[in-house]
Amino acid sequence: MNIAIWTHSALLLALLGIAPAQAADAPKAQEQGRPGKGLSEIPDPELNLMRGRYTVNGNAVAWFGVTMISQWQAGNQSAQSALTLGMDFSHNATTPKVSFTPSVTVTAPDAPLPVTPGRSVDSSGLQNVAGLTQSVQVAGDNNVASNATQLNVREGSAPTTTTEQSAPQAAAQQGGVSAVAQRDGNSASVQLQIQGVGAVQQWIRNGSVGQSIAIASDGQSVSNRMQIDLVRQTLASSGSLNQNVAQAMSMVRGVGRGPGQ
Numbered sequence: 569m570n571i572a573i574w575t576h577s578a579l580l581l582a583l584l585g586i587a588p589a590q591a592a593d594a595p596k597a598q599e600q601g602r603p604g605k606g607l608s609e610i611p612d613p614e615l616n617l618m619r620g621r622y623t624v625n626g627n628a629v630a631w632f633g634v635t636m637i638s639q640w641q642a643g644n645q646s647a648q649s650a651l652t653l654g655m656d657f658s659h660n661a662t663t664p665k666v667s668f669t670p671s672v673t674v675t676a677p678d679a680p681l682p683v684t685p686g687r688s689v690d691s692s693g694l695q696n697v698a699g700l701t702q703s704v705q706v707a708g709d710n711n712v713a714s715n716a717t718q719l720n721v722r723e724g725s726a727p728t729t730t731t732e733q734s735a736p737q738a739a740a741q742q743g744g745v746s747a748v749a750q751r752d753g754n755s756a757s758v759q760l761q762i763q764g765v766g767a768v769q770q771w772i773r774n775g776s777v778g779q780s781i782a783i784a785s786d787g788q789s790v791s792n793r794m795q796i797d798l799v800r801q802t803l804a805s806s807g808s809l810n811q812n813v814a815q816a817m818s819m820v821r822g823v824g825r826g827p828g829q
Contacts, residue, residue, distance in 0.1 A: 647745050
């Protein structure tokens, strides 16, 4: 959204319901001896075109953060892939300070993982889906799978972080089990994969946030958890806003008044 910066007088005119064109015509009408139009209500279609123009720092983002955790339990073997991604806009609205921390673990198996022949799942089409996506595909028995996404929006300041920029990727592998957490350009993702059994993914990229679980075996326990935090900058203090309105009122006295008004 493009937010235009208006003068104090234009801001007050909008609050009073005076269109800028009407305000400009009022002094001319007085000079020519014609009555001014006075105050008039701006119709809804015109207000729709002005949406957001009089918002002062109302949509400024101070912090954007994402946490992803994917876990897989298969018999005595477990795997986890996680990451935290933070973008601090408090110092620069166009170039944020980015922090990224990946984490992966894979435990050594005590026994080979069960692979059931003749079963398959395919989730490749999810790469073309925009918006928020949650998918669970299961071809087996006694499986547990869950996707959970939480969005927190609040006003305040960016959280203080001491974590320095980490490597763009972390990976671990034990036998046929692999875990990856990575950031690549404008995207970040975590993935767990067991050869012949299935795959678990979470991602955030331009225009898409998603969670995917695909299992083609029995007795698997899988979970995806994602938390998105959005912190908006606190609006200007009421004292400063009152001062701006008072100044605007003194600048537009007489606007819209005709003779005898």
